[in-house]
Amino acid sequence: MILLKRVLIAVAFLGVLTFSCCVGDKSGIPASQSTAPAATQNAPKSYSFESPKANQTFSPGAKLDIKVKHSGNEAPADSIVFYIDGIKSSAIVGSETATSANSEFMSPGIRRLKMTAFFGGGKTESLSIPLRFVSDILPKPYTYQVVGSFPHDTRAYTQGFEYNNGFFLEGTGQYGESSLRKTLPGTGDIIKFRNLSSDLFGEGITLLNGKIYQLTYRSQVGFIYDAESFEQLQKFFYQNREGWGLCNNGSELIMSDGTHMLYFIDPQYFSVNRKIEVYDNVSEVDSLNELEFINGTIYANRYMTDEIVMIDPATGKVIGRADMRGLLKPEDRHSRIDVLNGIAWDREQKRLFVTGKYWPKIYRVELVEK
Numbered sequence: 541m542i543l544l545k546r547v548l549i550a551v552a553f554l555g556v557l558t559f560s561c562c563v564g565d566k567s568g569i570p571a572s573q574s575t576a577p578a579a580t581q582n583a584p585k586s587y588s589f590e591s592p593k594a595n596q597t598f599s600p601g602a603k604l605d606i607k608v609k610h611s612g613n614e615a616p617a618d619s620i621v622f623y624i625d626g627i628k629s630s631a632i633v634g635s636e637t638a639t640s641a642n643s644e645f646m647s648p649g650i651r652r653l654k655m656t657a658f659f660g661g662g663k664t665e666s667l668s669i670p671l672r673f674v675s676d677i678l679p680k681p682y683t684y685q686v687v688g689s690f691p692h693d694t695r696a697y698t699q700g701f702e703y704n705n706g707f708f709l710e711g712t713g714q715y716g717e718s719s720l721r722k723t724l725p726g727t728g729d730i731i732k733f734r735n736l737s738s739d740l741f742g743e744g745i746t747l748l749n750g751k752i753y754q755l756t757y758r759s760q761v762g763f764i765y766d767a768e769s770f771e772q773l774q775k776f777f778y779q780n781r782e783g784w785g786l787c788n789n790g791s792e793l794i795m796s797d798g799t800h801m802l803y804f805i806d807p808q809y810f811s812v813n814r815k816i817e818v819y820d821n822v823s824e825v826d827s828l829n830e831l832e833f834i835n836g837t838i839y840a841n842r843y844m845t846d847e848i849v850m851i852d853p854a855t856g857k858v859i860g861r862a863d864m865r866g867l868l869k870p871e872d873r874h875s876r877i878d879v880l881n882g883i884a885w886d887r888e889q890k891r892l893f894v895t896g897k898y899w900p901k902i903y904r905v906e907l908v909e910k
């Protein structure tokens with residue numbers, strides 16, 4: 541059933557070409573709502589992009605060569621202004637058809653290049669195409685060294701994992717099996733435990749200012765507990781179709797939802813302060829799952845992989861990727877064993893712990909640049 545997650549995360553880069561044509565109207569009433577003759581609204585499109593092409597891929601910083609084509613019987617526009625994601629980036633006048641724009645300020649993701657042509661008499665015409673910006677950074681490759689191991693409950697379908705003050709905090713998933721728990725690293729003993737209602741599938745957790753936040757998979761609801769007593773303090777709601785991983789940067793919750801997006805959320809009002817699109821130098825990096833914020837970098841498991849990616853929270857660029865293959869030894873596999881998921885950071889002693897769903901062990905690892 542969990543495999544259904546894969547189905548819902550595909551992000552297709554289908555070109556959506558939008559076009560609008562309107563007659564200048566100081567009344568502020570959109571042309572579609574005005575009484576302008578139908579012939580005006582269906583006027584031939586005067587301009588199209590020759591370059592770039594819709595969905596063309598760029599690295600931030602690349603010079604965007606823009607070329608437009610004028611067609612039809614109408615006189616050329618007096619001027620054309622170009623915008624990237626709403627920011628004025630270039631302009632041409634008269635019969636010019638080519639210019640360039642700087643994309644240095646672009647962070648990775650799908651951005652829209654829009655042209656607005658201004659004609660004599662106040663008529664304007666706008667056209668926009670999506671462009672795809674990937675990262676300009678080659679992620680550093682990492683491998684790992686196992687420094688130690690600790691017992692892990694093989695009934696724990698790990699969805700959230702943190703370390704705090706001598707204990708692991710763990711949120712588990714599956715309907716009827718979901719829980720929040722606090723365990724002792726040395727023995728695996730469960731010190732505190734709380735079940736979720738059997739109609740909820742627990743997901744990521746994070747500890748912030750004495751409160752534990754826990755997401756659920758498809759119920760679009762999260763829970764806040766007192767970190768000491770596990771008493772439920774509050775519920776919160778989110779728009780993402782699915783909740784996956786959770787961590788925090790000390791002031792905001794950072795949430796994944798199975799896509800390549802990460803959301804920075806106000807922990808009091810649950811508004812989305814901002815979001816980033818996670819890209820490496822080739823494409824978007826999706827299936828972002830359990831998260832950890834370590835020294836200003838977001839570490840993320842990628843669902844169904846043995847990979848942990850390191851993400852710059854300012855830009856979404858993947859700056860490193862750790863190949864964790866071989867961490868779980870054949871003798872530790874059992875019939876219900878599932879994927880690597882769970883990254884916890886001990887800030888005081890600078891120790892990194894990783895585990896997986898139903899894994900019998902938690903590993904303390906050090907990541908080593910290849």
Ligand SMILES: [Ca+2]
Binds near residue numbers: 702787832883884
């Ligand atoms: Ca974590």
